[in-house]
Amino acid sequence: MLILECPYCGVKAEETELAAGGEAHLKRFGPGSDEDQFHDYLFMRENPKGVHFERWRHANGCGKWFHAARCTTTLEVFGTYSAQTYEPPQEIKDKITAKRPGWSWREFSDGAK
Amino acid sequence: MKRYSAFAVAREALRYHTGWERAWRSPAPKPHYDVIIVGAGGHGLATAYYLGKNFGITNVAVIEKGWLGGGNTGRNTTIIRSNYLQDPSAAIYEKARSLYETMSQDLNYNVMFSPRGVMMLAQTEHEIRGYKRTAHANALQGVQTEWIEPARVKELVPIINLHGPRYPVLGALWQERAGTARHDAVAWGYARACSDMGMDIIQQCEVTGVRVENGRVAGVETSKGAIDCEKMGMLVAGNASHLADMAGFRLPMESVALQALVSEPIKPCMDVVVMANTVHGYMSQSDKGEMVIGGGTDAANNYTQRGSFHHIEETVRALVETFPMVSRLKMLRQWGGIVDVTGDRSPLISKTPVDNCFINCGWGTGGFKSIPGSGWAMAELMATGHSPLTEEFSMNRFKEGKFIDESVAAGVAH
Numbered sequence A: 001m002l003i004l005e006c007p008y009c010g011v012k013a014e015e016t017e018l019a020a021g022g023e024a025h026l027k028r029f030g031p032g033s034d035e036d037q038f039h040d041y042l043f044m045r046e047n048p049k050g051v052h053f054e055r056w057r058h059a060n061g062c063g064k065w066f067h068a069a070r071c072t073t074t075l076e077v078f079g080t081y082s083a084q085t086y087e088p089p090q091e092i093k094d095k096i097t098a099k100r101p102g103w104s105w106r107e108f109s110d111g112a113k
Numbered sequence B: 001m002k003r004y005s006a007f008a009v010a011r012e013a014l015r016y017h018t019g020w021e022r023a024w025r026s027p028a029p030k031p032h033y034d035v036i037i038v039g040a041g042g043h044g045l046a047t048a049y050y051l052g053k054n055f056g057i058t059n060v061a062v063i064e065k066g067w068l069g070g071g072n073t074g075r076n077t078t079i080i081r082s083n084y085l086q087d088p089s090a091a092i093y094e095k096a097r098s099l100y101e102t103m104s105q106d107l108n109y110n111v112m113f114s115p116r117g118v119m120m121l122a123q124t125e126h127e128i129r130g131y132k133r134t135a136h137a138n139a140l141q142g143v144q145t146e147w148i149e150p151a152r153v154k155e156l157v158p159i160i161n162l163h164g165p166r167y168p169v170l171g172a173l174w175q176e177r178a179g180t181a182r183h184d185a186v187a188w189g190y191a192r193a194c195s196d197m198g199m200d201i202i203q204q205c206e207v208t209g210v211r212v213e214n215g216r217v218a219g220v221e222t223s224k225g226a227i228d229c230e231k232m233g234m235l236v237a238g239n240a241s242h243l244a245d246m247a248g249f250r251l252p253m254e255s256v257a258l259q260a261l262v263s264e265p266i267k268p269c270m271d272v273v274v275m276a277n278t279v280h281g282y283m284s285q286s287d288k289g290e291m292v293i294g295g296g297t298d299a300a301n302n303y304t305q306r307g308s309f310h311h312i313e314e315t316v317r318a319l320v321e322t323f324p325m326v327s328r329l330k331m332l333r334q335w336g337g338i339v340d341v342t343g344d345r346s347p348l349i350s351k352t353p354v355d356n357c358f359i360n361c362g363w364g365t366g367g368f369k370s371i372p373g374s375g376w377a378m379a380e381l382m383a384t385g386h387s388p389l390t391e392e393f394s395m396n397r398f399k400e401g402k403f404i405d406e407s408v409a410a411g412v413a414h
């Protein structure tokens, strides 16, 4: 069972308390953007085998949105963090690097390259 | 290939079954093939079969990382129907359903197609309107379905509770020639026929890289070495994004777990398939007597072929309302598969940014029923560069806004 610690209220929430919100750190595109930008923003998904960043909501708890870093091949959770950020904090990246050296996801990576 | 027949059974009975031969060969890979198919699930094998049967292309390898039929093809709840809303879907699913009717004869392999009828329950006012609309659309598409009232539902499914506390049964969309088939047999039957045409089915061989030269596919790297090809088809369901990544392009797709479970075998009690989409549960009875139950997908990306327990709990809780007898059943087994879900819940059967590299994926929670139609159309696309059945399923449709929206039509699309 998936258990994520809500970074706001500190509750270790199990899956039935949570609502999944899809891929994290999407850059939104609005009026004036071109076809390719809309296409990628709306439909193209990372869908990685391995390290992944997601949005979750503590739906049956404090109700707040937050981010989680997870592995899609082991279901291991690396950590959770605030929704008020454009990228994973260094502390989360370090936790991932400790377990998955060489990882990368979109423009983020362990920084070794 | 020795054909299976009543005579063959009698002959083998008389000589202690020593004369049966292996259903397919397990050869080592050759250095070069005209066509490489990645993924020996139903869709990959059916594509290979129709490449040979309809286009005479037999220098083909089907490469499989595990065992053939071990992916979603061997993990589904085997529902076959073609009562979709949109025209392009109805065309390919009905093509598939009609091919299922004669598949056992075509392949000389008993796939146990059982057109027992599929019933999709309407349990809200919205569903009544939705299914009546689908029935009208189906009439125009030439797909035989009908709207039936609750009394007829009860007649067809005596164990149903029409007056459940939350979701009463208000009627159903009924497709009489829909049903089920033995999923493993579909994979095995195609594999045997492909092997007989001289194709190589290479199991325990994982594709780890795709070689692209001057924008054109040149071959694959595998755990059994490099293999060259002229054309390649990727039919790897939940692993499609991963394969596409190897070839250098991306897909509008996400991979999530879908689970199913079966009960202990009981005496015959339900001879149709019932789907209850509002509450996300569907059920049929296998020939062994087990109640075969499926539910909704998990919400988050996952490649582990394991789902969350609470989804099973939700499915069974919902079914207990509509079928009170389910509360007395012991469940025997539960499993999961990784399904490939696109933005409009319809598949991609398409050319790709890499020349001579074709993709067929995105069947998500409902691609067992489409196996023969999809293979038929994919073979045509790969052999001739064009198929009327696949045109609308191009991966460019997301850029053009030409969605084939089945998520509204089906709720859950099994």
Ligand SMILES: Cc1cc2nc3c(=O)[nH]c(=O)nc-3n(C[C@H](O)[C@H](O)[C@H](O)COP(=O)(O)OP(=O)(O)OC[C@H]3O[C@@H](n4cnc5c(N)ncnc54)[C@H](O)[C@@H]3O)c2cc1C
Pocket: B038, B039, B040, B041, B042, B043, B044, B063, B064, B065, B066, B067, B068, B069, B070, B071, B072, B073, B074, B075, B076, B077, B078, B079, B080, B205, B206, B207, B208, B235, B236, B237, B238, B239, B243, B258, B259, B260, B294, B335, B336, B337, B338, B339, B361, B363, B364, B365, B366, B367, B368, B369, B370, B414
């Ligand atoms: C629980 C469940 C219930 C379902 N119920 C229904 C239903 O009732 N009706 C219905 O119509 N559909 C149903 N489906 C959906 C259906 O099972 C799938 O859409 C269909 O089987 C997909 O077939 P496929 O050939 O595309 O994929 P698969 O059968 O998954 O085959 C893909 C193959 O590719 C192989 N592969 C992957 N990566 C590589 C690689 N790198 N190298 C080599 N090989 C590779 C895999 O090992 C696999 O064998 C259900 C699915 C699940 C999981």
Ligand SMILES: [Zn+2]
Pocket: A006, A007, A008, A009, A010, A011, A058, A061, A062, A063, A064
């Ligand atoms: Zn919280």
